[in-house]
Amino acid sequence: MAAIELRRLTKVYPGGVKALDALDLVIPDGEFFALLGPSGCGKTTLLRTIAGLETATGGAVVIGDRDVTSVQPGGRDIAMVFQDYALFPHMDVTDNVAYPLRIKKVAKAERHRRAGEVAARLGLERLMDRRPGQLSGGQQQRVALARVMATQAQAFLFDEPLSNLDARLRLEARTFLKKLQRELGVTTVFVTHDQAEALAMADRMAVMEAGVIRQIGTPAEVFQRPANTFVAGFIGSTPMNLLDAVVRGDTLEVAGCAVPVPDAAAGLLADGEKVVYGVRPEYNAYAPKPADGSSEGALAGKVVIVENLGASHLVTLDVNDVTVQAVVPEGSEPAVGDEGFAAPRRDRALVYRDGELVTR
Amino acid sequence: MAQATSPPDLTRETAEPTARRYSVDAAGLGRWRAGAFAAPALLLITVFLVFPALWVLYLGLTDYRLTGTAAADPKVVGLDNFLSALGEPTFWNSTWLTVQFVLGSAVIGQVGLGFAIAWLLRDKRGPLKRIVEGLVILAWILPSAVVSFLWVALLDADGGTLNALLGTGDYAWLLDHPMLSIIVFNTWRGTAFSMMLYGAALGNVPPSHLESARLAGASGWQQLRDVVFPHIKGHILTNLLLISLWTFNDFTPFMITAGGPDGKSEVLAVHVYKVALQSGQLGYGAAVSTVILLINLVVAVFYLRLLRSKK
Numbered sequence: 001m002a003a004i005e006l007r008r009l010t011k012v013y014p015g016g017v018k019a020l021d022a023l024d025l026v027i028p029d030g031e032f033f034a035l036l037g038p039s040g041c042g043k044t045t046l047l048r049t050i051a052g053l054e055t056a057t058g059g060a061v062v063i064g065d066r067d068v069t070s071v072q073p074g075g076r077d078i079a080m081v082f083q084d085y086a087l088f089p090h091m092d093v094t095d096n097v098a099y100p101l102r103i104k105k106v107a108k109a110e111r112h113r114r115a116g117e118v119a120a121r122l123g124l125e126r127l128m129d130r131r132p133g134q135l136s137g138g139q140q141q142r143v144a145l146a147r148v149m150a151t152q153a154q155a156f157l158f159d160e161p162l163s164n165l166d167a168r169l170r171l172e173a174r175t176f177l178k179k180l181q182r183e184l185g186v187t188t189v190f191v192t193h194d195q196a197e198a199l200a201m202a203d204r205m206a207v208m209e210a211g212v213i214r215q216i217g218t219p220a221e222v223f224q225r226p227a228n229t230f231v232a233g234f235i236g237s238t239p240m241n242l243l244d245a246v247v248r249g250d251t252l253e254v255a256g257c258a259v260p261v262p263d264a265a266a267g268l269l270a271d272g273e274k275v276v277y278g279v280r281p282e283y284n285a286y287a288p289k290p291a292d293g294s295s296e297g298a299l300a301g302k303v304v305i306v307e308n309l310g311a312s313h314l315v316t317l318d319v320n321d322v323t324v325q326a327v328v329p330e331g332s333e334p335a336v337g338d339e340g341f342a343a344p345r346r347d348r349a350l351v352y353r354d355g356e357l358v359t360r
Numbered sequence: 361m362a363q364a365t366s367p368p369d370l371t372r373e374t375a376e377p378t379a380r381r382y383s384v385d386a387a388g389l390g391r392w393r394a395g396a397f398a399a400p401a402l403l404l405i406t407v408f409l410v411f412p413a414l415w416v417l418y419l420g421l422t423d424y425r426l427t428g429t430a431a432a433d434p435k436v437v438g439l440d441n442f443l444s445a446l447g448e449p450t451f452w453n454s455t456w457l458t459v460q461f462v463l464g465s466a467v468i469g470q471v472g473l474g475f476a477i478a479w480l481l482r483d484k485r486g487p488l489k490r491i492v493e494g495l496v497i498l499a500w501i502l503p504s505a506v507v508s509f510l511w512v513a514l515l516d517a518d519g520g521t522l523n524a525l526l527g528t529g530d531y532a533w534l535l536d537h538p539m540l541s542i543i544v545f546n547t548w549r550g551t552a553f554s555m556m557l558y559g560a561a562l563g564n565v566p567p568s569h570l571e572s573a574r575l576a577g578a579s580g581w582q583q584l585r586d587v588v589f590p591h592i593k594g595h596i597l598t599n600l601l602l603i604s605l606w607t608f609n610d611f612t613p614f615m616i617t618a619g620g621p622d623g624k625s626e627v628l629a630v631h632v633y634k635v636a637l638q639s640g641q642l643g644y645g646a647a648v649s650t651v652i653l654l655i656n657l658v659v660a661v662f663y664l665r666l667l668r669s670k671k
């Protein structure tokens with residue numbers, strides 16, 4: 001078990017694609033760390049560079065207190081679960097799980113015992129003689145996990161290990177993986193493009209864009225207080241409303257309406273300043289009529305779209321030609337064409353200046 | 361396997377007359393016209409393949425000769441030709457040389473070298489790869505007569521290129537090492553096929569499997585053993601089958617050493633040519649040809665068995 005530290009890590013692929021750009025990151029020992037970002041932002045590259053499958057162009061990778069930047073993958077004492085699980089089709093479950101031990105020249109009886117032990121923990125006891133081709137996707141995933149666990153490596157790296165599973169199984173595997181990681185306490189880096197996964201599982205997470213990290217924090221921090229408009233627009237099942245605003249004393253002029261300056265930015269804004277006002281649809285209270293008779297502090301507009309999200313509805317309002325979204329609980333959704341008011345929660349709304357969060 | 365690719369369900373076809381007509385006669389030609397289309401090809405195959413093969417079988421049972429009385433009036437001599445071949449030291453010598461030739465130039469040379477080149481070039485790009493591949497393929501596509509001449513010029517004792525390069529005076533490579541010469545020659549000549557086959561096969565090995573092995577700390581050899589070979593086993597066997605048979609029946613060595621000196625490089629294909637056409641013993645030569653055919657069959661059945669048991 002060990003911490004992972006990346007110092008100004010840079011990776012330029014032949015052909016000139018800069019996939020990692022002087023990236024600094026510290027993942028403490030035992031943490032479950034998720035890497036999130038849009039496709040092509042360099043998540044896989046980061047993971048593979050930690051593993052040593054790609055050689056860093058610049059910077060350093062430190063695992064524990066050992067600089068492993070120029071160490072071969074096999075010498076880094078880390079284990080990785082690939083997206084396709086990479087189980088060897090010609091070996092049965094026992095041999096697959098025991099493979100890393102075989103390479104380390106652990107005696108046959110001992111490695112079979114250890115493989116059996118780990119597999120039992122993952123509920124694979126009765127599948128030990130099967131080949132990967134005879135297993136379901138979820139079972140294969142557990143075999144891949146068992147193989148990683150049997151190595152007793154310093155750190156685990158997962159590259160979208162759940163993306164091959166169906167929605168149900170994925171939810172199960174998520175819970176299972178998190179529990180397992182808790183029990184083992186092994187430093188784990190987890191790549192995903194499914195933010196629900198990252199929010200649900202990670203102790204901390206990083207949001208990447210084009211080879212750089214845009215925000216690091218706990219899932220709650222990242223979700224509630226995105227550090228910049230990129231993260232704000234990326235995180236959340238429904239994207240945050242990001243609206244151009246002008247500061248007018250202690251109110252903001254947004255889409256021709258006046259809303260109070262959010263608590264987070266109170267006292268930090270200059271009069272007349274141009275900023276971006278952000279509020280999640282979840283924190284935007286919709287009402288067909290203004291609560292206290294006046295439309296003070298709310299965005300007044302016309303309902304143009306109502307989308308069903310299951311237990312709630314996403315209502316899109318047209319507020320003086322600006323699109324504003326709000327989440328409405330089941331049963332109180334408006335009809336298209338209705339007049340409506342969206343009142344952002346003062347304690348949840350945020351202000352961005354030049355794309356960065358205005359905060360104390 | 362057998363269950364997976366079960367034959368079309370016949371009961372369902374009879375239940376649906378249209379479907380039946382469709383599957384039996386997709387083009388709607390009718391039996392006679394379809395037969396007429398196939399007939400020319402069948403005729404050519406019969407005339408040029410089936411008939412000569414049967415003719416060889418028959419000739420092997422006669423004392424037919426190229427010249428003399430036996431040429432005009434061949435007599436059936438039963439298995440005499442076969443028995444005398446099996447008692448003939450030159451036949452066994454040729455068989456042994458052929459085994460050396462196949463093992464040396466096909467199994468070790470072409471398959472080994474072809475795989476090695478494909479493995480080393482697997483993730484290379486750019487001019488080096490193209491040059492190596494180009495040279496290897498060039499050796500393969502040039503006509504036999506041309507490359508044979510080039511190799512004779514290379515290995516010749518009198519002013520040969522190799523002697524000039526190595527400064528070995530007038531060393532007679534073709535006389536002192538005839539088998540080695542034709543083995544090296546045939547390796548050089550035929551490696552391209554194996555190289556291309558393995559190049560394609562290696563492309564099918566999932567990179568994540570190799571990386572998984574690398575992360576476990578597997579050495580290059582362990583990666584080959586545990587990941588690559590299991591994945592390309594079928595390719596290897598198919599390659600070995602084709603290469604072995606082609607090499608077994610290859611006549612090109614004749615153009616380099618003419619089987620000499622003194623029969624030291626007289627592989628079976630050359631042996632047959634010599635006894636049948638140079639000595640004129642057509643019946644005997646046909647018998648040896650039949651033996652070669654049988655050996656080929658045994659080799660093919662052996663590989664096909666392996667290939668099937670793998671599945």
Ligand SMILES: Nc1ncnc2c1ncn2[C@@H]1O[C@H](COP(=O)(O)OP(=O)(O)OP(=O)(O)O)[C@@H](O)[C@H]1O
Pocket residue numbers: 013014015017018019037038039040041042043044045046193
């Ligand atoms: N082998 C390679 N050679 C050249 N460029 C590459 C290579 N692998 C990745 N890239 C480029 O590097 C960038 C980062 O790729 P990477 O695979 O790390 O993205 P990712 O964040 O994992 O994306 P995804 O979510 O789609 O898996 C991309 O622009 C990609 O095109």
Ligand SMILES: [Mg+2]
Pocket residue numbers: 043044045
């Ligand atoms: Mg990726």
